[in-house]
Amino acid sequence: MTPQRMHMANSHDPSTARDALPASTAALLRRRERVLGAPYRLFYEEPLEVVRAEGTLLFDAAGRDHLDVYNNVPAVGHSNPRVQQAVADQLGRVNTHTRYLTSGIVDYAERLTALFPPHLQQVVFCCSGSEAVDLALRVAEYGTGAGGWLVTGHAYHGTTRATAAVSPSLGPNNPIPAHVVLVDAPDQLREDPATADRALAARVAEGIETLRQRGHALAGLLVDSCLSSDGLQLDPAGFLGPAVDLVHRHGGVYVADEVQPGFGRLGTGWWGFPRHGVVPDLVVLGKPMGNGLPISAVVGRADLFDRFGRDVRYFNTFGGNPVSIAAAAAVLDEIEDRDLVPHAAEVGRHLLGELRRLTADDGRIGEVRGAGLFLAVEVVRDRAGLTPDAAAAAFLVNELRRRRVLISASGRHANVLKIRPPLVFGHRDAERFLTEFGGALSVLPSSG
Numbered sequence: 001m002t003p004q005r006m007h008m009a010n011s012h013d014p015s016t017a018r019d020a021l022p023a024s025t026a027a028l029l030r031r032r033e034r035v036l037g038a039p040y041r042l043f044y045e046e047p048l049e050v051v052r053a054e055g056t057l058l059f060d061a062a063g064r065d066h067l068d069v070y071n072n073v074p075a076v077g078h079s080n081p082r083v084q085q086a087v088a089d090q091l092g093r094v095n096t097h098t099r100y101l102t103s104g105i106v107d108y109a110e111r112l113t114a115l116f117p118p119h120l121q122q123v124v125f126c127c128s129g130s131e132a133v134d135l136a137l138r139v140a141e142y143g144t145g146a147g148g149w150l151v152t153g154h155a156y157h158g159t160t161r162a163t164a165a166v167s168p169s170l171g172p173n174n175p176i177p178a179h180v181v182l183v184d185a186p187d188q189l190r191e192d193p194a195t196a197d198r199a200l201a202a203r204v205a206e207g208i209e210t211l212r213q214r215g216h217a218l219a220g221l222l223v224d225s226c227l228s229s230d231g232l233q234l235d236p237a238g239f240l241g242p243a244v245d246l247v248h249r250h251g252g253v254y255v256a257d258e259v260q261p262g263f264g265r266l267g268t269g270w271w272g273f274p275r276h277g278v279v280p281d282l283v284v285l286g287k288p289m290g291n292g293l294p295i296s297a298v299v300g301r302a303d304l305f306d307r308f309g310r311d312v313r314y315f316n317t318f319g320g321n322p323v324s325i326a327a328a329a330a331v332l333d334e335i336e337d338r339d340l341v342p343h344a345a346e347v348g349r350h351l352l353g354e355l356r357r358l359t360a361d362d363g364r365i366g367e368v369r370g371a372g373l374f375l376a377v378e379v380v381r382d383r384a385g386l387t388p389d390a391a392a393a394a395f396l397v398n399e400l401r402r403r404r405v406l407i408s409a410s411g412r413h414a415n416v417l418k419i420r421p422p423l424v425f426g427h428r429d430a431e432r433f434l435t436e437f438g439g440a441l442s443v444l445p446s447s448g
Contacts, residue, residue, distance in 0.1 A: 112332075140282060181211055
C-alpha cells in the first residue's frame, strides 16, 4: 500500500522555490535539510531564522522583531530573567539525578501538588510531555489491569511509540493500533451545545463497546483538557463530565493532558479540567512548566503510584534534575508574583471581544472562540455551509508572518487559527496583533 502524503498544518514545503529567501536563510535551510533530514518540519512558506528572543518577541537575523502569538512553552516570556538566574545559580551548585536526597525537588513537589485537588497527592517528574504521557499510560494500565484507550479523533499526545499510538494527528501513516479507539471530539461550531455532553458520552460508550469487541478492556480516557489539536473545543463548559463518569463506571481512569491548557493559560485557574467539573485520576504536565527547560510531570492518585512503584522499576536520569526544578520553581514564582492567571483572563477577554468585532461581518470566519490566552478563529468557505477552508487559514497565517506576527493553525481540517501567546502577552501586544490581523483579513482572497 502506498503511504498517503503526510499533511501538517502551516508547514514549510521544501519543494517550493527559494528565490525570494535571503541568501543566508536559503543557505542555512539547505544545510539543515542535509543534516537534519525529512522528519523535521519548519513553519511558514518563508521560514523564520531566529537569533534571539525576549518577552513576547522573536528577532530574526536582520534584527527585526516578530510578535510571538503562538508559543506556549516560554509561558513567562522568552529569556525570562528570573528563570535565567535560577538556572545559572543551581547549575553553579549541583545538577544530578533524583536518587540523591535534595530539598529543591521536595519543595517544588509540595508547591505543585498543592495546586491540585487533594486526592492528587503525588508527582513523578520526566523530561518531556511525551515521556509524561507514556508514563501515565503505563501507570493507568498497571492500576486497572487493562490496556484499552479512548482518545479524541485528532488528538496529539506525544512522539514515543506508546504516545504516537494515541496521537492520530500525527497523520495517515501513523498507525493507530486496535487497543486505541478514536472518539469524535465535540464540534463547538456545528453541534448543538445543549446536547454536546450527552453526544460525547454516547460516542464514548460506543468506543468502550468497540474495545470490548476487539478483546480489550478499558484502561482509560485520555483527553487534552482544551482539545487543542481538535480545533480548540472548550464550550459548553462541563461537556466532559458525563463521559468521564461513564469511564469511571466501567473501571477506567481519566487522564487529563494539561500540557497546553495548564499553568493558567485559560485564565480560569491553574488547569483546564476544572472547567468541566471533572475529577482526573492522573494529570500530565509538560512544555510551559520550565519555560523551555526539559521538565514534565505526572500528578496523580497515591494508590496508583504506590502500586506501580512497588512492582515496576522506573527511573528517569534527568527527570526532576535540580536545574530543571529550579526553572520550574521560578516559573511558579513568576505566575504568582505577576498575577499571570488573571492577566491571561483579562487580556484574553479583550482579544476575544475584538476578534469577534473584527470578523462579525466576514462570512469566511465561522467562529471565534477560546478562553484566556488560548483562542481559535475557525476559517470556512461561508457561514451557510461551514465548509472548512484550510487554504484560507494558511493564507492568513502566512500573511501575518509577512507582517511579523506569528500564529499557526490546527484542527482536523487545518482550518482553525491557533492563537496561543506567552502568558506575559500584554495589551500593547494585543493591539499590535489585532491591527495586523485586521490587515491580513482585509487582503484574504474571496473563496468564491
